[in-house]
Amino acid sequence: MPFITNKKGKEIVDIFYEDYGEGQPVILIHGWPLSRKSWEQQVWKIVEEGYRCISYDRRGFGISSAPWGDYDYSALASDLHTIIEKLELTDAIIVGFSMGGGEVVRYLTDYGSDKIAKAALISSIIPLVKKKDDNPAGVPENVLDNIKDALQKDRVGFLKTFHKGFYNYDDNKNKVSEGQLEYDFIVASHASPRGTIQAALAWMHTDFRSELKNVDVPTLIVHGDADSTVPIETSAEQAAKGIADNTYEIIKGAPHGLNITHAKELNEILISFLKG
Numbered sequence: 001m002p003f004i005t006n007k008k009g010k011e012i013v014d015i016f017y018e019d020y021g022e023g024q025p026v027i028l029i030h031g032w033p034l035s036r037k038s039w040e041q042q043v044w045k046i047v048e049e050g051y052r053c054i055s056y057d058r059r060g061f062g063i064s065s066a067p068w069g070d071y072d073y074s075a076l077a078s079d080l081h082t083i084i085e086k087l088e089l090t091d092a093i094i095v096g097f098s099m100g101g102g103e104v105v106r107y108l109t110d111y112g113s114d115k116i117a118k119a120a121l122i123s124s125i126i127p128l129v130k131k132k133d134d135n136p137a138g139v140p141e142n143v144l145d146n147i148k149d150a151l152q153k154d155r156v157g158f159l160k161t162f163h164k165g166f167y168n169y170d171d172n173k174n175k176v177s178e179g180q181l182e183y184d185f186i187v188a189s190h191a192s193p194r195g196t197i198q199a200a201l202a203w204m205h206t207d208f209r210s211e212l213k214n215v216d217v218p219t220l221i222v223h224g225d226a227d228s229t230v231p232i233e234t235s236a237e238q239a240a241k242g243i244a245d246n247t248y249e250i251i252k253g254a255p256h257g258l259n260i261t262h263a264k265e266l267n268e269i270l271i272s273f274l275k276g
């Protein structure tokens with residue numbers, strides 16, 4: 001099975017990846033609390049359009065190994081760096097969904113853009129989720145604390161209903177099946193309990209505002225204006241102001257999980273950007 005071993009840091013981590021197609025490499029970085037499987041509606045399209053598509057499981061998720069220790073963004077970005085190194089990738093396009101946007105930005109901060117042609121932030125947490133005095137549109141800290149407490153006390157109970165908010169399910173029952181909700185629950189519930197909580201703390205509390213200047217490649221920003229999980233005001237709107245060379249696309253009525261509910265629209269935007 002295709003694993004790449006990251007020996008950087010305190011622990012040895014085996015990262016599972018899938019590698020399809022030929023051409024310019026596009027690396028897909030999934031959101032929390034899912035796995036590479038969440039990109040199902042994008043992988044086939046990227047490959048059909050003539051690209052090499054690489055998706056991987058974040059440490060602690062999917063079938064990658066689950067260390068006890070580091071889940072901060074520099075550790076996560078080191079896994080991405082190891083994939084790029086071991087597969088000898090150049091001219092790569094890195095695409096981060098939700099939490100995965102953090103790996104995109106931290107990779108560019110820690111390793112630079114020599115091997116990166118473009119980047120994309122899809123429903124991304126960039127630059128800051130948490131509400132602060134200078135980030136009034138952010139998510140209040142008590143709400144984030146409640147998520148952490150729920151994960152500690154009854155992780156699977158929390159995850160059982162989490163994705164209804166992810167998709168604004170009551171408004172999108174015609175776009176999201178019960179099967180999709182069950183599938184997401186299965187994927188999320190099988191993740192490492194430790195990894196689920198520690199990764200959540202990373203996306204909740206990391207402030208990337210000072211790192212936006214390090215995003216020095218053409219960047220696509222896509223967000224739904226009905227995203228109730230990562231409000232557009234605290235994420236995409238700020239990212240579009242802080243990243244010098246960006247293409248900003250708002251999908252009207254789209255929730256956080258627009259890769260499922262608005263897959264066709266997202267795919268069209270993404271492929272146009274890849275080819276541009």
